[in-house]
Amino acid sequence: MTNLRIAVQKSGRLNEDSMNLLKDIGISIDNGIDQLKASARNFPVEVFYLRNGDIPQYLRDGVVDAAIIGENVLIEKGGDLEFVERLGFSKCKVSIAVPKESNASCLKDLNGMRIATSYPETVKKFLKEQNITADLHIINGSVEIAPNIGLADGICDIVSSGSTLFKNGLKEIEVLLKSEAVLAMSSKISDERRAILKTIQFRIQAVLKGRESKYVLLNAPNDKLESILKLLPGMRSPTVLPLAEEGWSSVHTVITKNAFWEIIDELKAKGAEGILVCPIEKMVL
Numbered sequence: 183m184t185n186l187r188i189a190v191q192k193s194g195r196l197n198e199d200s201m202n203l204l205k206d207i208g209i210s211i212d213n214g215i216d217q218l219k220a221s222a223r224n225f226p227v228e229v230f231y232l233r234n235g236d237i238p239q240y241l242r243d244g245v246v247d248a249a250i251i252g253e254n255v256l257i258e259k260g261g262d263l264e265f266v267e268r269l270g271f272s273k274c275k276v277s278i279a280v281p282k283e284s285n286a287s288c289l290k291d292l293n294g295m296r297i298a299t300s301y302p303e304t305v306k307k308f309l310k311e312q313n314i315t316a317d318l319h320i321i322n323g324s325v326e327i328a329p330n331i332g333l334a335d336g337i338c339d340i341v342s343s344g345s346t347l348f349k350n351g352l353k354e355i356e357v358l359l360k361s362e363a364v365l366a367m368s369s370k371i372s373d374e375r376r377a378i379l380k381t382i383q384f385r386i387q388a389v390l391k392g393r394e395s396k397y398v399l400l401n402a403p404n405d406k407l408e409s410i411l412k413l414l415p416g417m418r419s420p421t422v423l424p425l426a427e428e429g430w431s432s433v434h435t436v437i438t439k440n441a442f443w444e445i446i447d448e449l450k451a452k453g454a455e456g457i458l459v460c461p462i463e464k465m466v467l
């Protein structure tokens with residue numbers, strides 16, 4: 183039987199969320215992380231545990247058919263590769279930063295500077311587009327320390343909370359790109375494996391929709407029902423059921439996580455009571 187060969191990061195920031203996503207879409211992996219390759223018990227999939235940075239080449243060579251990878255790495259090392267789905271985790275930016283006390287505060291100030299980075303292709307492309315000439319120092323880790331040890335005048339690296347920049351006395355002056363984990367696909371994938379990937383993609387979409395939504399139940403006095411319903415979107419429209427107590431209804435609906443907090447005060451003010459907000463595991467529209 184044909185299996186889809188999917189790469190995930192062996193260890194690091196993407197590993198846990200990637201494995202959880204596979205679990206949430208109903209794929210049970212037989213073996214642990216100690217092995218570099220594992221099969222699923224209940225789905226035609228083989229998981230390859232690889233370095234994030236090596237995955238673009240494996241995709242290009244068609245050694246793996248698909249991968250969960252940081253979009254930033256795909257841009258840096260796989261400009262020619264496609265991704266089929268954003269996955270909503272490992273969100274970060276790739277930014278240029280300089281020491282806090284540096285006079286540089288905008289792009290043109292980077293002219294002639296030494297910039298340390300692990301993302302040379304991304305930086306080169308960006309600087310070329312901006313017509314800026316700088317001297318790149320390629321290093322593989324601890325990039326933020328480079329200005330402090332006199333290796334560079336600025337850096338280009340991943341920024342998430344900004345605490346690494348802060349701890350190293352750096353300020354962000356330009357965001358080159360925003361990134362998150364993505365599901366990428368090899369252009370050499372066979373039709374048969376593409377069909378398996380489509381099933382995975384469908385399941386992922388259902389899980390991601392569920393993660394960003396909440397199931398809301400509330401009780402409403404019938405005379406306030408109309409104004410309460412106006413506040414509530416639903417997959418089609420909210421469900422309204424009579425309560426055992428005369429004059430009251432139970433309203434059920436699905437809304438996005440953030441939208442709930444925006445309308446909660448208004449719901450209460452309009453007379454909604456007993457409001458329950460529940461997680462949704464999967465959602466198929």
Ligand SMILES: Nc1ncnc2c1ncn2[C@@H]1O[C@H](COP(=O)(O)OP(=O)(O)OP(=O)(O)O)[C@@H](O)[C@H]1O
Pocket residue numbers: 191192193194195196232233234235236251252253254255272273274340341342343361362363
């Ligand atoms: N601080 C962060 N916050 C959010 N996402 C991040 C952060 N740092 C890295 N990432 C994302 O996670 C990916 C993996 O980062 P990680 O540091 O685990 O691996 P790596 O050292 O870049 O890769 P490799 O697997 O090749 O060793 C990055 O490419 C980026 O997309």
Ligand SMILES: O=P(O)(O)OC[C@H]1O[C@H](OP(=O)(O)OP(=O)(O)O)[C@H](O)[C@@H]1O
Pocket residue numbers: 195323324325326339340341342343344345346347
């Ligand atoms: O803005 P922050 O929330 O501080 O995150 C940014 C830091 O996170 C990553 O490093 P990581 O911890 O993955 O270490 P690494 O350099 O060993 O990959 C990245 O390379 C930055 O240094």
Ligand SMILES: [Mg+2]
Pocket residue numbers: 195
């Ligand atoms: Mg890292």
